[in-house]
Amino acid sequence: MAHITLDLAHSYKPRPQQDSDYALLPLAMEFQDGGAYALLGPSGCGKTTMLNIMSGLLVPSHGKVLFDGRDVTRASPQERNIAQVFQFPVIYDTMTVAENLAFPLRNRKVPEDQIKQRVGVIAEMLEMSGQLNQRAAGLAADAKQKISLGRGLVRADVAAVLFDEPLTVIDPHLKWQLRRKLKQIHHELKLTLIYVTHDQVEALTFADQVVVMSRGKVMQLGTPDALFERPQHQFVGHFIGSPGMNFLPAQSAAGRLQVAGHALEQPAGRGLPEGALQVGVRPEYLALAQPGAAGALPCTVQRVQDIGTYQMLTAQVGEHLLRARFAPEQRLPAPGETAWLQVLGAHTCYYQNEELLP
Amino acid sequence: MDLALERIHKKVGAQTWLYELDMALQSNAVTVLLGATQAGKTSLMRIMAGLDAPTGGRVRVDGRDVTGMPVRERNVAMVYQQFINYPSMSVADNIASPLKLRGEKNVAARVRELAERLHIDMFLDRLPAELSGGQQQRVALARALAKGAPLMLLDEPLVNLDYKLREELREELAQLFAAGQSTVVYATTEPGEALLLGGYTAVLDEGRLLQYGPTAEVFHAPCSLRVARAFSDPPINLVPAVATAAGLRLQGGLELAPRLPLAAASAADLTVGLRASALRVQARPGDVAVQGQVELAEISGSDTFVHVATPMGEVVAQLTGVHYFALGSTLSLYFDPAQVYVFAGHGALLLAPARMGGH
Numbered sequence: 036m037a038h039i040t041l042d043l044a045h046s047y048k049p050r051p052q053q054d055s056d057y058a059l060l061p062l063a064m065e066f067q068d069g070g071a072y073a074l075l076g077p078s079g080c081g082k083t084t085m086l087n088i089m090s091g092l093l094v095p096s097h098g099k100v101l102f103d104g105r106d107v108t109r110a111s112p113q114e115r116n117i118a119q120v121f122q123f124p125v126i127y128d129t130m131t132v133a134e135n136l137a138f139p140l141r142n143r144k145v146p147e148d149q150i151k152q153r154v155g156v157i158a159e160m161l162e163m164s165g166q167l168n169q170r171a172a173g174l175a176a177d178a179k180q181k182i183s184l185g186r187g188l189v190r191a192d193v194a195a196v197l198f199d200e201p202l203t204v205i206d207p208h209l210k211w212q213l214r215r216k217l218k219q220i221h222h223e224l225k226l227t228l229i230y231v232t233h234d235q236v237e238a239l240t241f242a243d244q245v246v247v248m249s250r251g252k253v254m255q256l257g258t259p260d261a262l263f264e265r266p267q268h269q270f271v272g273h274f275i276g277s278p279g280m281n282f283l284p285a286q287s288a289a290g291r292l293q294v295a296g297h298a299l300e301q302p303a304g305r306g307l308p309e310g311a312l313q314v315g316v317r318p319e320y321l322a323l324a325q326p327g328a329a330g331a332l333p334c335t336v337q338r339v340q341d342i343g344t345y346q347m348l349t350a351q352v353g354e355h356l357l358r359a360r361f362a363p364e365q366r367l368p369a370p371g372e373t374a375w376l377q378v379l380g381a382h383t384c385y386y387q388n389e390e391l392l393p
Numbered sequence: 394m395d396l397a398l399e400r401i402h403k404k405v406g407a408q409t410w411l412y413e414l415d416m417a418l419q420s421n422a423v424t425v426l427l428g429a430t431q432a433g434k435t436s437l438m439r440i441m442a443g444l445d446a447p448t449g450g451r452v453r454v455d456g457r458d459v460t461g462m463p464v465r466e467r468n469v470a471m472v473y474q475q476f477i478n479y480p481s482m483s484v485a486d487n488i489a490s491p492l493k494l495r496g497e498k499n500v501a502a503r504v505r506e507l508a509e510r511l512h513i514d515m516f517l518d519r520l521p522a523e524l525s526g527g528q529q530q531r532v533a534l535a536r537a538l539a540k541g542a543p544l545m546l547l548d549e550p551l552v553n554l555d556y557k558l559r560e561e562l563r564e565e566l567a568q569l570f571a572a573g574q575s576t577v578v579y580a581t582t583e584p585g586e587a588l589l590l591g592g593y594t595a596v597l598d599e600g601r602l603l604q605y606g607p608t609a610e611v612f613h614a615p616c617s618l619r620v621a622r623a624f625s626d627p628p629i630n631l632v633p634a635v636a637t638a639a640g641l642r643l644q645g646g647l648e649l650a651p652r653l654p655l656a657a658a659s660a661a662d663l664t665v666g667l668r669a670s671a672l673r674v675q676a677r678p679g680d681v682a683v684q685g686q687v688e689l690a691e692i693s694g695s696d697t698f699v700h701v702a703t704p705m706g707e708v709v710a711q712l713t714g715v716h717y718f719a720l721g722s723t724l725s726l727y728f729d730p731a732q733v734y735v736f737a738g739h740g741a742l743l744l745a746p747a748r749m750g751g752h
Contacts, residue, residue, distance in 0.1 A: 077555050077557060077558075078525075078526075078555060079525075211689065211691055211698075211700070214689065214691065215688060215689040215700070218689060218720065219720060222720065233555055233556075234556070235556065235693065235694045236691060236692065236693045236694070239692035239693070239694060239715070240689070240690070240691045240692050259692050259715050260715045260717065262694075262715075263694065263714060263715040264715070273557075274557060275694045276694040276695045277556065277560055277693070277694060277695050278560060278695075279557075318695075319695060319713050319714055340588075340589070340591060341588070341609040341612075342585075342588045342589060343584075343588045343609065343612045343613070343670075344668060344669070344670035344711060345670065345713075360695075360713070363670070363748075
């Protein structure tokens, strides 16, 4: 297992001039030994480029990759001792499940008794103990992918296991079982796991730490809770959650905050800088308030949707729309009526130039 | 436009793809066809479009029998999962094609208006292949809208897009549909998508139409266990129960006293349904409690879905926001006994929770 340090940038173009020439903008990051990480972002954000640089499939155009302080920038995946699991099953159809799982160990000349023991442990974790002697050829796609996962996890001495969208081929109702398996396996084996996905459920469920990326840039490295409560960048607020965070432009001056044509008292002790800001509040935290309450804005209700497990209220203030989420039993004002919404509160975030203010 | 299906069924060889069904679609509104893969959504849509003939039954448009009429003689617009555009034509020409076919005037202005509505007006001169997946699907949608057909059929149009794009486009589509100029049919496998689109929902399962009605109504009062199962995400929690003198005894021993209809008296094969969102971790007055071990907490970004092994069986609780639970830790869940569904042994709904809230 290894502690991975990245201090690099990558451009597929020979002489990058501007930000858009980079697949990965300059970044410095540490991945702790034994941690579970997810790289999350929309397609084209650079997450797969970062994974390929860590695995050794790609040499970065600038900078270095260190494993436990050792420079491995130009080392192959074998030299780095990396295991990888891809989107689609990579297994030998003619071999049995047990032979497939044992393959990475046999390749490295691990003694037979140790192989047997380790294959047994992994098969047990993946609930495949009953299928060990079955040919892989006859198995369903998700069982084959489980073997791929098992092959990635079978070696105890790997520096890290890298997953590239490994649950794509898995049926939706089986996905959560495999997510649970991966999480349990991480707790039991304490391997360094790095997981690339565009699916926020997978990233937030699997990882202790999530790297949110957009356009070649790392926007935030944080726990799921931090991404929800304190998005470091407006992009993270928008990207995490469905719908994402609401934003309202505001002007801060002399202890007051001008929001959508209304002058609000700044929250006590907040010490916001003067000038143009953005106020961010999640739909989950936008509560109904008494008319005229401090930090609340009068909004015109546009729509109330019954989404089954919750209600979504869409309201307009000035030229801006706000989304607020309520429990199914909550009584809500009707479209056309005025709703006072608590915009400034304990969970409200403030942004300047799209970056979170402390 | 009125679209009605009468005693429609479809067999292919020895296999039944659609069992006999009747359905009068809500005019100029969106009807969601909700079901897992193989439920019959696409088969039904192809019959509505005239791409396939039913084995038996009638398709009526505004009262007129169009059953054997091929698709080219009907006025139907379709959008598929795959992004289908004319690859050698510019985005503008793609959108313009149905307008030109109809010999319409002011084509350029109409193209611009549609492109603006779908936020692709900056790409009008490009070829579809130069656009992202989301943008390509917007072009296909704009072309379908340009057709101005009274019937628009969309077969899982957002399934191949990233979730943020899906969220954005679904919102825009919901608004376009709400304008009420066409009868829209929208197939999806996702219960959440049906609820976000609103309108009306038809729940399909293994070739059978199980229920059709206003979307929220079908969700809150599913007529059977099968509908409740098909129309829930996360899956509705189902617990075997028996009727007792006092009410119900759930698997694991929990006793509830709902007002059951006479039909349920002394039944030993009832099923209690409890939506994941009805379970909570903080008790309110009148709640009952159930304790268990945490198996996993799935975090969606807006919600946390906690899977808990309890004496009732394995249940999922939906909690708003991001919460952490250690695997294997003990957790108490609470729910209001008035929030349970009760289903008879044969699956029919006996009791649904009273609806609250709204405006």
